[in-house]
Amino acid sequence: xxxxxxxxKSHDINAPDDMPxxxxxxxxxxxxxxxxxxxxxxxxxCTVHMDGQPIRSCxxxxxxxxxxxxxxIEAIGEEPVGRAVQQAWAExxxxxxxxxxxxxxxxxxALIRSNPNPTDEDIDAAMSGNICRCGTYPRIRTAIKxxxxxxxxx
Amino acid sequence: MNGFSRxxxxxxxxxxxxxxxxxxxxPARRDWLKTAGALTGLVLAxxxxxxxxxxxxxSEKKYGGDGMPHGTVDDPLVFVSIGKDGIVTILSHRAExxxxxxxxxxxxxxxxxxxxxxRVRVMQAPGDEPRYGNQDTDGSRSTRHFFQPMRRVxxxxxxxxxxxxxxxxxxxxxxxxxxNHEVVHEKSGRKVGYGELxxxxxxxxxxxxxxxxxxxxxxxxxxxxxxxxxxxxQDIVTGNTHFGIDTRLDGMLYASISRPAVLGGKVKRxxxxxxxxxxxxxxxxxxxxxPTPPMFAPLGGVAVIAQDTxxxxxxxxxxxxEWDDGPHAGxxxxxxxxxxxxxxxxxxxxxxNDGDAMKALEGAARRIQAEYYLPHLAHATMEPPAATAxxxxxxxxxxxxxxxxxxxxxxxxxxLGMDISAVTVHQTLLGGGFGRKSKxxxxxxxxxxxxxxxxxxxxxTWSREDDITNDYFHTVSVERIEAGVDAQGKAVAWxxxxxxxxxxxxxxxxxxxxxxxxxxxxxxxxxxxxPNFRVxxxxxxxxxxxxxxxxxxxxxxxxxxxxxxxxxxxxxKRDPRDYLLELIxxxxxxxxxxxxxxxxxxxxxxxxxxxxxxxxxxxxxxxKEAGWGRQLPPGRGMGVAVCYNFVTYIATVVEVExxxxxxLVVPQVHVAVDCGPQVHPDxxxxxxxxxxxxxxxxxxxxxxxxxxxRTDQTNFHQxxxxxxxxxxxxxxxxxxxxxxxVPLGGVGEPAVPPFAPAxxxxxxxxxxxxxxxxxxxxxxxx
Numbered sequence: 001x002x003x004x005x006x007x008x009k010s011h012d013i014n015a016p017d018d019m020p021x022x023x024x025x026x027x028x029x030x031x032x033x034x035x036x037x038x039x040x041x042x043x044x045x046c047t048v049h050m051d052g053q054p055i056r057s058c059x060x061x062x063x064x065x066x067x068x069x070x071x072x073i074e075a076i077g078e079e080p081v082g083r084a085v086q087q088a089w090a091e092x093x094x095x096x097x098x099x100x101x102x103x104x105x106x107x108x109x110a111l112i113r114s115n116p117n118p119t120d121e122d123i124d125a126a127m128s129g130n131i132c133r134c135g136t137y138p139r140i141r142t143a144i145k146x147x148x149x150x151x152x153x154x
Numbered sequence: 155m156n157g158f159s160r161x162x163x164x165x166x167x168x169x170x171x172x173x174x175x176x177x178x179x180x181p182a183r184r185d186w187l188k189t190a191g192a193l194t195g196l197v198l199a200x201x202x203x204x205x206x207x208x209x210x211x212x213s214e215k216k217y218g219g220d221g222m223p224h225g226t227v228d229d230p231l232v233f234v235s236i237g238k239d240g241i242v243t244i245l246s247h248r249a250e251x252x253x254x255x256x257x258x259x260x261x262x263x264x265x266x267x268x269x270x271x272x273r274v275r276v277m278q279a280p281g282d283e284p285r286y287g288n289q290d291t292d293g294s295r296s297t298r299h300f301f302q303p304m305r306r307v308x309x310x311x312x313x314x315x316x317x318x319x320x321x322x323x324x325x326x327x328x329x330x331x332x333x334n335h336e337v338v339h340e341k342s343g344r345k346v347g348y349g350e351l352x353x354x355x356x357x358x359x360x361x362x363x364x365x366x367x368x369x370x371x372x373x374x375x376x377x378x379x380x381x382x383x384x385x386x387x388q389d390i391v392t393g394n395t396h397f398g399i400d401t402r403l404d405g406m407l408y409a410s411i412s413r414p415a416v417l418g419g420k421v422k423r424x425x426x427x428x429x430x431x432x433x434x435x436x437x438x439x440x441x442x443x444x445p446t447p448p449m450f451a452p453l454g455g456v457a458v459i460a461q462d463t464x465x466x467x468x469x470x471x472x473x474x475x476e477w478d479d480g481p482h483a484g485x486x487x488x489x490x491x492x493x494x495x496x497x498x499x500x501x502x503x504x505x506x507n508d509g510d511a512m513k514a515l516e517g518a519a520r521r522i523q524a525e526y527y528l529p530h531l532a533h534a535t536m537e538p539p540a541a542t543a544x545x546x547x548x549x550x551x552x553x554x555x556x557x558x559x560x561x562x563x564x565x566x567x568x569x570l571g572m573d574i575s576a577v578t579v580h581q582t583l584l585g586g587g588f589g590r591k592s593k594x595x596x597x598x599x600x601x602x603x604x605x606x607x608x609x610x611x612x613x614x615t616w617s618r619e620d621d622i623t624n625d626y627f628h629t630v631s632v633e634r635i636e637a638g639v640d641a642q643g644k645a646v647a648w649x650x651x652x653x654x655x656x657x658x659x660x661x662x663x664x665x666x667x668x669x670x671x672x673x674x675x676x677x678x679x680x681x682x683x684x685p686n687f688r689v690x691x692x693x694x695x696x697x698x699x700x701x702x703x704x705x706x707x708x709x710x711x712x713x714x715x716x717x718x719x720x721x722x723x724x725x726x727k728r729d730p731r732d733y734l735l736e737l738i739x740x741x742x743x744x745x746x747x748x749x750x751x752x753x754x755x756x757x758x759x760x761x762x763x764x765x766x767x768x769x770x771x772x773x774x775x776x777x778k779e780a781g782w783g784r785q786l787p788p789g790r791g792m793g794v795a796v797c798y799n800f801v802t803y804i805a806t807v808v809e810v811e812x813x814x815x816x817x818l819v820v821p822q823v824h825v826a827v828d829c830g831p832q833v834h835p836d837x838x839x840x841x842x843x844x845x846x847x848x849x850x851x852x853x854x855x856x857x858x859x860x861x862x863x864r865t866d867q868t869n870f871h872q873x874x875x876x877x878x879x880x881x882x883x884x885x886x887x888x889x890x891x892x893x894x895x896v897p898l899g900g901v902g903e904p905a906v907p908p909f910a911p912a913x914x915x916x917x918x919x920x921x922x923x924x925x926x927x928x929x930x931x932x933x934x935x936x
Contacts, residue, residue, distance in 0.1 A: 016433065019464045027408065027462040032400035033393020035585070036463075037536055038618040042870035045536060073393030086391040090383065093836055096844055097252030098390035099397060099536040099585025124879035131870060133536050133586050134252045135847025137881035139840070 002066040006031075007075035017063035022046045024062050025072060033073040033102050037131070044130030047103040048072050054110040056129075073102035082109045084150070088143040096134035104130050108144050117148045217758035219299030222290065224283035224560075228303040230311035230360060232285060233263060240335060240349030242269045247279040248300070249291035249557045250386070251587030252844070253902045254837035257385045258297055259304050262833060265376040266308025266369055267315075268332040269348070276385045281559025281579035290558040292592050292702065293755065294800035294900025297833050301898055309368045310361050318355035319346050371894045380836050386583065398555025398582045399540035403611040406542065407436060409603050410466035411614065412473055413455035413624050416863035417698050418446060418480035424456050428472040434465025438473070439606045441599065447663045448699045450565050452599045453624060459603060463615055479863055485697035487630070487859035487866075491527060494632035494694060498525065498653040502690040503667070506678040506750035509686035511638075514647035518638025522725050526635075526714040527927040530858035531628035531703055532865075532873055537585020538616040539596035545609035549576045554597045555584040562594035569598045570605065588848075589702040593626050619868045626701025627858055629654045633714030638686075643726050645737060647686040652677050654710060655696035666693035668707065674753035676711035676797060676907065679746060681766050683739025689750075698860065704848060708799045708907035713928065716795035716911035720918065730915060731777045731794050738796075741767030755801050761897050762801045768828050769796060771890065772805035776826035779888050780807035786920075789813065793915025795908040800900025803828040803890075806846070806908040810916040816934035820850065820882040820913070828890035829899035839887040842905040846885050849909025851876040854930045 002013045006029065013024055025034050025048070034057060037045030041056035048057045049071040076082030085108050088094075095101045104127070111118055111126035118126065123144055132140070219226040227233075235243040244263045250256035260276045263269075279286050287303070312332045319337035320327040323344060330339045336347045361367075376382050389395045414420060426438035436459050443454035458469035515521060541554035543566075550570055556562045559579040567574040584591055600614040616624075631654030638647030656672060658665035668677070668691050678689050703709070716734075723733035743763040746754040754762060773796050777783075780792060789812050796805040809822040825842050832838045855874035859866045867873040914925040917934065925933060 016464075019462075023462060023464040027464070030402055031393075032396075032402070035397075035537070036399060036615070037538075038870050039467075040618075040869055040871070043536070043618075077392055089391045090387045093383065093387070093840060095252075095384065095387065095390045096254075096840055097250075097536070097584060097586045098386060098395055101390050102393045105391060120883065127878040129877075131536065131875055131877060133534060133588070133848070133875065135844035135851075135876070135881070136840075137847060137876075137878045138843055138883065138885055140878070141881075141883070 002062050004062070004065055004070060005068070006070045007072060013062060015062050017061055019062050020058050021048070021060045021062050021065045021070070022057040025057060031072055031074055035099055035102055037100065037103070043100070044103040044107060045100050047106040047130065049106060049110060052110070052113070054107050073106060076106060076109055079109070081113045081147070084147045085109045085112065085143070088146045092139050092143045092146065094136050094139040094143050096136055100130060100132045104132065104140055108140065112144065112147055116151070118144060217756060217761070219288065219303065221756050222288035222299065224288050226300060226303040227285070227287035228306040228310070230307045230314070231356070233307045234267065234311045236348050236352035238349050238352065240347050241273055241275055242267065242348065243275045243277050245279045245286070246276050247286035247289050248296040249289070249559065249581060249584055249587065251291070251557065251584035251591065253296070253841060254384060254834055255291070255296045257382060258834040258837060259300055260385070261376045261382050262301060262304040263308040265374050266305045267312045268334060268375070270335040271376060271382060273335055278581050280581060281563040283560040289560050290592070291587070292557050292589060294902045294904065298801070298898040298900055301833055305368055306366060309366055313361040313365065313367060314355040314358045315348055315351045317358050318351045322346065322354065377833055378831060378835065382834065396582050397537050397585045398553065399537055399585070399615055401542040401553040401582065401613060403542060403544060406611040406613055407459050407461065407607060408463045408466045409457050409459045409600070409612050409614045410463070410470040410617065411441065411455050411457040411599060411620070412470050412475055413453040413620065414443070414477055414479070415623055416479040416485070417448065417482045420454065420478045420480060421456060422476040422478045424476065425474040426456070428474065429458055429469040432465055432469040432472055434461040435469035436460055437607065438469070439603060441602060447659060447661055449661060450593045450595050450598070451569070452595050452602065457599070457603055459607060459612060467617065482697040483863040485860045485863040487529065487861070490630065490697070491632070494630070494653045495525065497692045497694055498632045498634040498651045502651060502692040504688055505673050505691045506687060506689040508688070511647045511649045511686040511688035514686035515636060515638040515649060518647055519641040520639045521636060522639065522722050523634070523636040524718055524721055524926060526633045526710070526717060528631050528710045528713060529928065530630045530698070531852055531856050532622050532625040532858050532867070533586070533588040533590035533703055534622060534873060534875060535584070535586030535588060535590055538618055538621040539591065540613065540615045541597040541600040542611055542613040543597070543600035543604040544611035545601070545604050548572070549578070550601055550604070551578045551580065552597055552601060553580045553582055554594070555582050555591055556594050556597060557584065557587045557592040558594070562597050565594045566598055566601045570601055588704040589706070590625060593701060618870065622858070622867055622869060622873050623865045626660065626699040628703035628709070629657070629700050629707070631710040633710055635714055635718045637718070637722055639722070639726065645682070645684045645722070648682065648684045649688050649690070650677060650715070651690045651692055652711065653692035653694050654707070655694055655700050657700050657702055659696035660700055664695065666695055667691050671753045672707040674746070674751040674755070675707035675799060676715060677707065679749045679751040679764060679798065680715055681739070681744050681749065681764050681769065682737040684737070697863070704845070705799060705903040705906035708797060709852065709910070712795065712797040712799070712907035713910050716797065716908060717914055717926070720793065720915040721924065724918070729783070731773065731782055734794065734796065735770055735773060738766050738770055738773070741765070741770060755900070757801050764798055768803045769798060772796060772803045772826040772828050775888055775890065776805040776807045776824045779826070779886060780809065780822070780824040782807065789920055791916045791918070791920025793912045793917070793919055795911035795915060797904065797908040799904045799907055802899030802901065802904040804904045804908055806905065806912040808909065808912040808916045810913065810920050812917060812920045812934060814936070816936050818854065818917070818930070818934060821884065823882045823885045824888065825885065825905055826888045826890065827905070829901050829904070830896040831892045831894050831898065832889055833898070835889060838889060838901050841901050842887045843885045845903065845905030846909050847876050847881055849906045850880070850882070850913065853910035853913050853928055854880070857929050
């Protein structure tokens with residue numbers, strides 16, 4: 001039994017300790033915004049925040065998330081930076097199929113929160129773990145820079 | 155409920171019983187497959203002359219959307235519903251995999267309807283082609299085939315609303331006009347909203363022929379404009395979308411399947427004891443081995459069904475399975491490359507033969523030759539294949555991320571032995587498609603497992619390993635080109651020998667030799683001004699499932715042709731752009747038949763001849779915008795390539811910087827796109843940008859290779875794709891403007907093929923190193 005705090009709500013989850021947080025979020029809690037992409041932390045589709053840090057939920061055992069503060073794509077818009085990232089994504093028309101974009105938005109939000117004016121190299125480093133097969137990288141870069149320029153709504 | 159709401163019933167429920175389409179899946183699902191089916195006809199019938207000149211067969215052909223199964227439908231009562239509150243609901247019947255078609259086609263309807271986009275909702279149609287027209291979303295066809303039908307849908311609905319208003323006011327219909335969600339009578343200043351008119355309008359006849367008044371292009375509100383956002387954007391950025399993998403039903407079970415790693419492999423025996431001990435595992439089910447040819451049937455294997463995905467995956471790991479690898483267990487990519495290369499070194503059947511290339515080569519002042527290799531590729535859609543099925547009262551319902559919902563319905567019906575009327579396919583969003591999700595094998599798996607669980611809902615989720623090891627792979631190929639040049643440096647002979655397993659092998663057992671539709675992708679239909687032009691297709695077998703991958707055979711063919719043109723330019727000390735233009739020759743319109751192209755992407759040769767003027771123009775535009783010829787610092791270079799594909803003309807200029815240690819950077823890309831008029835320009839740009847990144851992926855990193863019949867790659871650590879740091883910082887897309895008298899070209903695929911040759915031509919310009927084998931990977935490292 002693990003006690004999880006996800007998007008501000010606490011949940012008691014009866015799951016094996018090694019069950020990845022991803023499948024708890026998706027299958028047990030029914031929040032499907034966090035995506036499965038590879039199962040080995042190679043693609044970033046499953047990115048969520050744990051105590052504010054971006055993590056790959058597909059390799060994070062639920063036991064390791066117990067007692068931590070987890071935020072998913074469904075609630076990232078409640079934070080100013082997350083909301084600004086979502087708005088920039090919509091304005092610039094970043095997504096194509098949209099599947100990887102939950103993870104991209106979670107990584108971008110964590111980047112801008114810790115580094116409000118990222119350089120191109122900072123963007124490369126923070127976003128290199130998130131694959132997009134549609135190839136939206138140039139627009140992701142543009143959107144991150146737009147958020148950095150405008151600043152998040154305070 | 156008004157008449158405009160009729161489709162809502164159909165969209166929500168199983169299709170009505172008036173369907174006549176009860177036939178099992180035929181290989182004629184796609185026009186490409188028709189071509190594959192013609193394998194025993196067309197190709198063999200060619201006989202001794204060995205040249206496919208299929209233009210004569212073209213006279214009875216239907217083209218474009220009319221040539222697709224179930225054609226097009228333009229009935230507004232099928233596609234449009236207007237509520238009393240004025241909300242206009244428009245049906246999207248094509249699959250959304252990132253192209254923006256779910257926004258674009260409804261936007262076309264809304265424009266002709268004079269609807270206010272903020273009061274438009276889009277609903278996704280289930281698989282029902284007799285009702286909606288063709289739904290097979292591939293071949294860069296959706297907007298090309300449905301732009302005009304969707305205009306007629308909107309215009310007809312507008313006409314009905316205007317007629318209803320005129321009748322209500324007792325004025326001639328000529329005096330009223332629909333404007334932004336209401337009908338206006340200017341003389342009297344009266345206005346009435348669409349919601350109030352809908353019920354009366356739906357009872358009026360649907361205007362047809364001369365009664366149907368389309369807008370003039372200058373009246374368009376949304377078509378051709380930049381402003382319309384994706385209808386799904388808000389859901390995407392907040393994580394509220396429904397992809398195939400996201401389906402959740404009450405009492406749903408989750409399945410993971412261990413499939414044979416080698417095509418044609420079978421389960422010899424298995425032990426499920428340990429799997430059944432995993433908490434949450436409910437049942438282990440063996441699926442029958444897949445057929446030969448593989449078609450769109452499941453591969454067979456052993457399925458673990460559990461209460462959640464994790465339990466299913468753990469249970470599957472615990473399975474003990476002994477496999478019989480079958481006839482393709484010896485498939486080895488290194489050995490097969492030699493086979494292809496040797497085959498390409500020998501004369502083969504001509505599939506285009508203008509003049510006498512052999513004789514002209516012998517008499518040439520100079521001969522230039524090169525051979526190119528491209529490996530298999532996996533689609534690796536970010537959403538792996540996933541589908542959910544349930545069977546209740548003899549009726550099967552599925553939810554799936556498929557490119558062809560109606561083809562899926564036929565396939566599921568066939569495998570369950572049901573009438574097609576008993577199967578419903580709900581179309582979800584697709585987390586990428588690229589051709590993989592045209593194949594509904596994974597949906598049939600879900601249906602078979604639901605049946606094995608007494609109809610309970612079962613979701614099958616492919617792991618990334620499943621996806622990469624059991625894909626319908628892009629073909630592998632060797633392309634050998636030889637050219638002869640006369641004493642003045644003019645090209646007089648061209649011999650292109652292409653050796654690649656055919657997609658036809660997926661539908662016809664032991665099929666060898668590329669089909670007309672594959673050869674019509676930049677092998678035969680090269681409009682070069684060379685009098686002696688010969689293309690030979692070398693028959694080689696397939697040892698894995700071969701499928702279509704975004705832009706298909708254009709990838710290897712255009713890589714070879716466009717690299718080779720630059721190689722010729724270098725040998726002849728000519729500027730590569732100038733030499734490319736010289737080979738294209740003067741502006742002229744060439745019938746596909748003149749180039750032995752019987753396919754022409756399914757389009758009319760009259761409406762869509764190959765226009766070398768347009769081809770020249772995209773080359774000139776892209777090179778001009780890129781600043782072709784300007785002085786570049788050492789280690790930098792520029793390359794150009796052009797490709798006519800999916801009836802669109804596209805030229806790409808790549809600028810590279812190669813560091814001393816061989817590290818490759820792409821600072822800038824310019825792409826000129828001539829796809830006719832652009833219905834949704836921002837999405838044309840987005841598709842072009844994305845296609846460039848996919849082109850970069852396959853040029854620099856991606857490869858599927860086989861050892862002992864199995865892929866050497868299983869996940870993204872081995873099957874590498876382009877990530878943010880390597881993506882070009884700047885991709886400039888230049889759209890060629892046209893009026894709406896010019897027919898539309900495709901958009902989703904065309905920018906993939908020219909990227910790799912433009913990149914490799916740029917690398918040569920920067921370093922003098924010629925890349926003839928993809929991916930580049932470490933070839934530039936010193």
